[in-house]
Amino acid sequence: MSPTPSSAPAPLPDEKLLELGRQTLRIEADAVNALVQRLDESFIRACRLCLECRGRVVVTGMGKSGHVGSKIAATLASTGTPSFFLHPAEASHGDIGMITREDVVVAISSSGETGEIVTLVPHIRRLGVPLIALTGNGRSTLARESTVCIDISVPAEACPLNLAPTASTTATLAMGDALAVALLKSRGFTEADFARSHPGGSLGRRLLLHVEDVMRKGAEIPQVQADVPLSAGLMEMSRKGLGMTAVVDGAGKTVGVFTDGDLRRTLDGQVNVHSTPMSAVMTPGGRTIGPRELAAEAVHLMDQHRITALMVVDDDNALVGALNVHDLLRAGVV
Secondary structure, three states, X not given: OOOOOXXXXXXXXXXXXXXXXXXXXXXXXXXXXXXXXXXXXXXXXXXXXXXXOOOOEXXXXXXXXXXXXXXXXXXXXXXXXXXXEEOHHHXXXXXXXXXXXXXXXXXXXXXXXXXXXXXXXXXHHHHOOOEEEEEOOOOOHHHHHOOEEEEOOOOOOOOOOOOOOOHHHHHHHHHHHHHHHHHHHHOOOOHHHHHHHOOOOHHHHHHHOEHHHHOEOHHHOOEEEOOOEHHHHHHXXXXXXXXXXXXEOOOOEEEEEEEHHHHHHHHHOOOOOOOOEHHHHOEEOOOEEOOOOEHHHHHHHHHHHOOOEEEEEOOOOEEEEEEEHHHHHHOOOO
């Protein structure tokens, strides 16, 4: 006779779900706050080892510690510290060859006795590579064999069974971030450096793209001479589709701009579009930007002056391009 299956537990009420969520966040926040009080000379030594490293920082960890380690390695690599993640199980089957004598190893194990990690320690020591341990057990094998041991212990996991890595992985991740930020500042890592590591991201586009990369050039630039009739200016605006046209002199230098706003004001004045010269209806000067300025600066100028297009001029005020907000949107700068 087969056993009767146990009935499913009743769903928890909304208030209980909220309380469990808050309790988890409190436990994990307390775990991170406890690290602040314990940060000591070991952290400084770990930073020095990474800063003096002529190779890469190799991060390793098994299971959930491995997932955290992979993120730590990615954060280090994107903030100026060459780094990669090495799976400890694969390391024992040949991948340990990825570690060179110029590297530093960061090994993560809450217990400090993770079999795959402990197996690697003699090989790391044989290479003479500095070993930084992130562990919650200062008397463990990993702690004893390490060059530097950083304490990431937590009083309890947020898991009510005290089994699933929760507070411990949060604490480890926070310690990895602390290490990355300390190294970042020590190296003088800047926004531009970060952008070069993230060329596909929005920050990369804002800090790496220049006006000349997104502006209209050559025949795409809307421009007319100052002495042509307004009708010619309107035709140029219509053909080029930027909502404006630059007004230039005989040498190609900008003397003004004619925009959709100027057109509305002109039509209100009931001028003759065939006999009125552009010089009479244009806005003298107009807003300009240099081709080597960051595209983000073009966004700032447009927002500051409440305009949607800019003329691009060189150091001699000669017109070399034009762009509008749609060009910046297409480039992903806005």
